[in-house]
Amino acid sequence: MARILEKNPRFRSKETICHDLAQVLNADFSYGTKFAVVSEITWVWSEFDGKHQGCKYWSSAALRSGLPNKYLVHEHIVPKKVIANSLMNEVERTPEKIYEFLERFCIGVVVTKDEDTSLNCVGLRSKMPVDWDREDPWARYTAVGIQVEKLET
Numbered sequence: 001m002a003r004i005l006e007k008n009p010r011f012r013s014k015e016t017i018c019h020d021l022a023q024v025l026n027a028d029f030s031y032g033t034k035f036a037v038v039s040e041i042t043w044v045w046s047e048f049d050g051k052h053q054g055c056k057y058w059s060s061a062a063l064r065s066g067l068p069n070k071y072l073v074h075e076h077i078v079p080k081k082v083i084a085n086s087l088m089n090e091v092e093r094t095p096e097k098i099y100e101f102l103e104r105f106c107i108g109v110v111v112t113k114d115e116d117t118s119l120n121c122v123g124l125r126s127k128m129p130v131d132w133d134r135e136d137p138w139a140r141y142t143a144v145g146i147q148v149e150k151l152e153t
Contacts, residue, residue, distance in 0.1 A: 014048065017041055018095040018102070025093045038084045046076055046108030057109040060147040065112055073116040077137050078105045081126045105137045109148055118144045 004011045012020070024037045049056060052069040062072050076083070083106050091101045119125060124140045132139050141148060 012044075014045070014099065014102075015095065017044065018099040021087070021098050022093050022095045025088065025098075031088075034088060035084060038087050039080060041102075042076065042080045042083050042106055045102050045106045047074065051108070052110055055108055055110050056151055057107060057148050058151060059109060059111040059115055059141075060149055061115060062110045062112050063149055063151075067112070071113060072110050073113055074108050075111050075116055075119070077107045077109055077141060078128065079124075079126045079140075082128055107137065109141075111146060115144070115146050118146070 021037065021041055024034055047055070051074045052072060055074065057077075065072075083102075086101065086105070087098065091097055119140060122144060124143065129139050129143050136142070138148070
């Protein structure tokens with residue numbers, strides 16, 4: 001998904017996203033509704049600056065590959081399932097705490113399809129390593145040797 005421009009009526013700032021999410025998580029909605037909203041927000045958040053072009057983090061291999069975007073994957077450093085579970089069950093449901101959590105753990109990275117496959121092959125598609133300390137958001141990448149570079153914007 002391309003970045004949503006500020007003049008688009010669908011645009012929301014990160015602050016607005018967190019405010020809205022706190023409202024949803026604190027409301028008397030079904031688990032399924034809350035999960036659907038959280039799931040959508042993890043995509044919006046990780047692609048806030050762009051899915052490929054504009055994404056701040058790229059694996060070294062993806063950056064140097066020269067491959068067209070259709071051969072690359074926008075991946076979450078912490079799987080969406082883990083993020084959703086944390087937001088729904090662990091993170092304090094205030095806009096400030098949600099913002100802090102998402103900024104730290106809901107980061108998108110452009111990787112090659114081979115790197116994405118390597119995460120899947122070792123069982124880290126939708127979970128963190130067994131020994132994850134719940135502190136290092138990059139633990140899955142470290143476990144399979146994916147090196148990441150932060151691009152200057």
